[in-house]
Amino acid sequence: MSNSTEVRLLITSGNGPGECQQAVAGVLQRMQDDADAAGLDLDASKTPTRHGLKSAVVVLHGAGAATFAARWCGSIQWRAKSTLRPHHKRANWFIGVFALKDAKTQGATIQPHEVTFESFRAGGPGGQHQNTTDSAVRATHRPTGLTATAREMRSQHRNKALAMERLHALMSAQAAADDEERKGDQNQLHNTLERGNPVRCFKGPAFREEGAGR
Template sequence: MSEIILHLTSGCGPDECRWVVGQLAVAFGKEARDAGLSCELLEGYDGLPYSLLLRVNGEGAMAFATARAGTILWIGDSPFRPHHRRRNWFVGVAIAPQPESMIDLKEEDIDYQAMRASGPGGQHVNKTDSAVRATHRPTGLITTAQEQRSQHANRKLARLKLALLLEERREQSQAQGRTAEWTFHKQLERGNPVRTYAGPRFTVRR
């Protein structure tokens, strides 16, 4: 069984793009189930998420993820500004890097600290020290994870977040002063979407 992590991001888009990220996670979950795959949101969220991580499991997970990686376009009226003229909203989907394959993310360079989970999404583990803070000593980057039920799973998630941050740093460097998220978002608008959804039910347009 293969496991793929999808990273959904609104880039530097407005609240509408953040809303699309949340709705797209729901749409992907339904599409995965229809394809005989499991699709799990790795972390809970409140409000409008800038980005989300989805774990897709099952035979064909890579093909499912590859078909959705790139620019996603949602066509619809703004749920926040009824009279806004814009109807095309872009978000990005990428296959998250595998921490084990990143030469600048060595396990011996990471300090893990167990802590008490709290806040939205952590209610089921509040009475145990299952949450994890991960610190990458060479860069000083810090991530936390608390949504998973076990400390081992949260440790794995925290390391994945470090991998995403390190990859973002590389993109920022290559962008020569422009932030990776902004560059990515502008590329999304210029590129051809790999999938297009329309309307409040996120119907796929062929």
């Protein structure tokens, strides 16, 4: 499991209020930052709301993706005073991160003319072994706005093909999440979100990590 190079996750606010939706957006950004620091690529399909994100489907790529994901799976606590309801006494908000089943449902067919490619210089860790040319590629599916990146290949052509594969993987993961929701599986995840016993805890608008409350 720890050697898996592709992992699918669902970050969900459950049936929580707007503050939980803010927490999903903040946790997704923190996860993105941590993935960048770990040399992993993270692609996300977001379900936006007025206040943040109802949920997000995440696909992680890279060596050690499963080990990285395991540190996130479970209940996540966000300690912050509500900016939506300033006089509200509650200051603890819980969201959940769950592993999605391997996608058996294929996403919508992607037509090549619907995809825009952007090249950029690969970033992240790697030092002298990191690419120094604009060989990294970001693929954007214009009809949905979904994006996927690939940066580990030295050839821009190979990264372009890999980004397309990852775009398919992201759409497939979203289709699988939609399928689970239709079957009630995802609703069960939303409804069984454990509000307590968090695996990780973040504080304030900057989502600074602190010891998880028990």
